[in-house]
Amino acid sequence: MIRKHVTASFILAAALMAGVCGPARAGNPGEAGLLSLRMGVGAREAGMGEAGVATSSGATAVFWNPANNVFADFRTELTLQHNRYLGLFSHEAAAVAHRIGRGVLGFSFMGFYSDEIHRHTLESGTNVFEGTFEPYDVAFGLNYAHPLGDSFAAGVGVKMVYEKIDFYSDTGFAFDFFITHKTLIEGLVFAASATNLGGQMNLKDEAFDLPTAARLGAAYTPESAFLQGKLTLTGDVLMPRDTNEKAHVGAELRLLPELALRAGTRVNYDSQGLTAGVGFRVGRLRLDYAFSDMTEEGFDDGHKISLNLVW
Secondary structure, eight states: OHHHHHHHHHHHHHHHHHHHHGGGGGSOTTOBOOGGGGSOOOHHHHHTTTOOTTTOOGGGHHHHOGGGGGGSOOSEEEEEEEEEETTTEEEEEEEEEEEETTEEEEEEEEEEEEOOEEEEEEETTEEEEEEEEOOEEEEEEEEEEEESSSSEEEEEEEEEEEEEETTEEEEEEEEEEEEEEEOSSTTEEEEEEEEEEOOOEEETTEEEBOOOEEEEEEEEOOOOTTTTTOEEEEEEEEEESSSOOEEEEEEEEEEETTEEEEEEEEESOSSEEEEEEEEEEETTEEEEEEEEEEOSTTOOOEEEEEEEEEO
């Protein structure tokens, strides 16, 4: 009876999350700013098609879904990431997840930095060079997750975000909500998130919305005698406020405790395709690498590296 109540609660909560984000999708593409907040963190998740709301754990779950950490087996975990994006940007991130009693506390930092851009003005029909600038976004986050029963967990988070483009900048706050449900089927997990909710920000007297989005996901790790929990299949549906729905699908095969192979794809994107990755574990350290295929000509393929330390 309790299990049925928890499952019904998850469905209701997920529907509410999607409903909060859904009406805003009536907006036109490009109306939202700070799109770097929508980028995933962690090469493990990137290798699995950027699907992470139900599969992430430890410090990377601080970005994807900290409610997952309620069911994870660790006390403290640190993650560091470097990502070269499109050959034009650097996406750096760091996070710590720490268990406090039955709950888990998370701290995060994300920075998105552009290469140098030239500033020009038109003067008497002449294009005049006036120097350079380097736009960037940064975000500092804090979140907390706690169990609700044996198979249900919820989390909430807040981020302080800052964006600077040339001479103009603004600071704001974004709020996140998360849920995770371990089902009666062994190895099957459902999860959902609503991220980057908050008021508008402003650059050069031009207001823009935060990149609010809902994400629904599932992960399945068969516990059969043949697979022995070595394979995980996962998928997310992303519902942004300012563009069409997207899908992320991936898989991870743990050949050895020290070696994992990953693959995935991203659906309904104009320039993003297949992904692949590999993970190595040595004691308390895990090193992950992911490759992301960019199908649009002129954009470099993505290479993401992340390092995790558990203690």
